[in-house]
Amino acid sequence: MKKIINDLSVYVSGNNESKTILFVHGFPFDHTMWQTQVDEFSKDYKCVSYDIRGLGESPAGDGQFTMESFVDDLEIILEELKLNRPILCGLSMGGYISLRALERMQESFSAAILCDTRSEADNNEGKLKRAAGIKRINKEGLAPFVKDFITNCFGDDFKQNRKEALQNIIEKSLQFNPVGVKGGLFAMLSRSDTTTSLGKINIPTLIICGEQDTLTPPPVMKEMFHKINKAEFVEIPKAGHMTPIENPQAVNKAIRDFLIKNKL
Ligand code: MLT
Numbered sequence: 001m002k003k004i005i006n007d008l009s010v011y012v013s014g015n016n017e018s019k020t021i022l023f024v025h026g027f028p029f030d031h032t033m034w035q036t037q038v039d040e041f042s043k044d045y046k047c048v049s050y051d052i053r054g055l056g057e058s059p060a061g062d063g064q065f066t067m068e069s070f071v072d073d074l075e076i077i078l079e080e081l082k083l084n085r086p087i088l089c090g091l092s093m094g095g096y097i098s099l100r101a102l103e104r105m106q107e108s109f110s111a112a113i114l115c116d117t118r119s120e121a122d123n124n125e126g127k128l129k130r131a132a133g134i135k136r137i138n139k140e141g142l143a144p145f146v147k148d149f150i151t152n153c154f155g156d157d158f159k160q161n162r163k164e165a166l167q168n169i170i171e172k173s174l175q176f177n178p179v180g181v182k183g184g185l186f187a188m189l190s191r192s193d194t195t196t197s198l199g200k201i202n203i204p205t206l207i208i209c210g211e212q213d214t215l216t217p218p219p220v221m222k223e224m225f226h227k228i229n230k231a232e233f234v235e236i237p238k239a240g241h242m243t244p245i246e247n248p249q250a251v252n253k254a255i256r257d258f259l260i261k262n263k264l
Contacts (some may be wrong), residue, residue, distance in 0.1 A: 006076045009057040010050040014042030019110070019264060020086035023049040024074065024094030026116070026153075026242070027184045028146060028173050030056025033091070036248035037255065048086070050077060052093070054180025063183030067191035070097045071104060078108060087264055089113035089255075092216065092241065093184065099194040102201055111264055112201070113255060115208040116241045118216045119224055121193035130189035134182050142178045146170060155212030155240025169245070198227035205231040206258040208251060210239035232258060 031049035051058035090098030095117020209221040234254040239246035
């Protein structure tokens with residue numbers, strides 16, 4: 001069921017009486033990147049996903065976003081849907097949102113699943129790369145940036161064997177509002193560093209990383225794993241940065257095992 005909350009497109013499915021898994025997608029994607037997980041877990045959980053402001057069907061407005069405003073949006077969804085300590089599951093930019101949400105309001109969640117993400121803020125090289133992305137969209141339009149960015153997110157196995165699926169994902173993101181995509185880039189380049197707060201995370205946390213992830217590679221995510229008290233680390237074979245799309249069976253198994261082990 002689709003709902004509009006604070007102008008954002010929010011999708012609710014599954015068992016209304018059960019615990020909620022709240023899925024936060026990456027950049028520049030939308031809630032559909034979690035489709036296989038939502039299909040699997042709505043059998044016995046309530047699943048909530050949404051389009052981050054500026055992406056998918058959520059409006060771009062003036063595109064002046066910060067990671068803080070993205071967390072404000074998440075908080076409003078929690079309040080409006082009266083979610084009782086959901087399991088927070090974020091990938092990449094969704095992970096940046098999740099990490100800042102954990103820093104701000106850990107008590108609102110019962111567990112966290114952090115996929116293909118990092119706690120460090122962008123370094124100078126990263127900031128300049130984002131600025132070049134904004135400049136490229138202004139100069140050439142959205143298409144060349146989106147094609148290159150999305151292709152780079154996927155591992156070799158997916159790129160070689162799932163060409164049509166990759167093309168469909170790119171086509172979807174080409175429909176997004178360039179103002180929203182640039183706003184996402186700006187929010188990421190200006191985000192704070194959450195590394196020093198990792199040691200304060202005291203809820204069960206699952207860290208998932210694709211073995212072929214070049215954006216947030218396994219050594220980076222293992223460092224994060226070592227800094228979180230109750231964390232588990234699972235490396236996903238045959239997957240790059242977009243593990244839930246590239247190897248959904250392995251991701252679903254990792255999530256299922258984590259939920260069972262932690263009685264969630
Ligand atoms: C994402 O998948 O959300 C992005 O790759 C994150 C980033 O560019 O830092």
